[in-house]
Amino acid sequence: MVPDVSSSTAGKMKSILAIAVSFASCGLAKTVNRTLTNGWGSTPAQRHYISADQAQIVIQAAIGNSSVPNNIAVLDPSSQLVAFLRMDNAYLGSIDISMKKAKTVTSFNGLFPSYGLLEQSQPGGDLWAIQETNGGLVVFGGGQPIIDADGYFIGAVGVSGGTVQQDIDTAVKAAESIGTTVSL
Numbered sequence: 001m002v003p004d005v006s007s008s009t010a011g012k013m014k015s016i017l018a019i020a021v022s023f024a025s026c027g028l029a030k031t032v033n034r035t036l037t038n039g040w041g042s043t044p045a046q047r048h049y050i051s052a053d054q055a056q057i058v059i060q061a062a063i064g065n066s067s068v069p070n071n072i073a074v075l076d077p078s079s080q081l082v083a084f085l086r087m088d089n090a091y092l093g094s095i096d097i098s099m100k101k102a103k104t105v106t107s108f109n110g111l112f113p114s115y116g117l118l119e120q121s122q123p124g125g126d127l128w129a130i131q132e133t134n135g136g137l138v139v140f141g142g143g144q145p146i147i148d149a150d151g152y153f154i155g156a157v158g159v160s161g162g163t164v165q166q167d168i169d170t171a172v173k174a175a176e177s178i179g180t181t182v183s184l
């Protein structure tokens, strides 16, 4: 399926821009349908959003694949919260981290997991201090894009509570409960 953005000149330009941005950022765009109109600014017919039911499945898979108490946040492609769960005894500081991990993914159209910005955001890197933008991003692991069966980017899950690797493992399993995800 192809995103419905090609019916107008503006749509075509947006579509081309989306592809250019995707390919400039990484080589994953060919397998994933991403459109700049999937979030804010889209018409309802253009949207491919995670449903509340799907978000519940993601949360349950995250719980089932947790080895520590986690905070689990599910956002739609416009970075808006669809579902959240704080497991008993999960760190309070990780509530915000879980949501911002997912927001880091949705802010760049699901092109990469949250750790995709890790290297370039270090002092001296091209994207140094990018984590200070947008009210705060989290550039380490635990935020994963969720891609549906048609290849659409429909949302993101953020997990926080364990080590970075534990968070990544749980978030990947959570995303895979309803689709696929992206790894680098």
Ligand SMILES: *[C@@H]1O[C@H](CO)[C@@H](O)[C@H](O)[C@H]1NC(C)=O
Pocket: 060, 061, 062, 063, 064, 065, 172, 173, 174, 175, 176, 177, 178
């Ligand atoms: C762990 O994640 C997998 C993959 O998404 C899922 O099929 C499975 O049900 C999860 N495990 C539990 C115990 O929830």
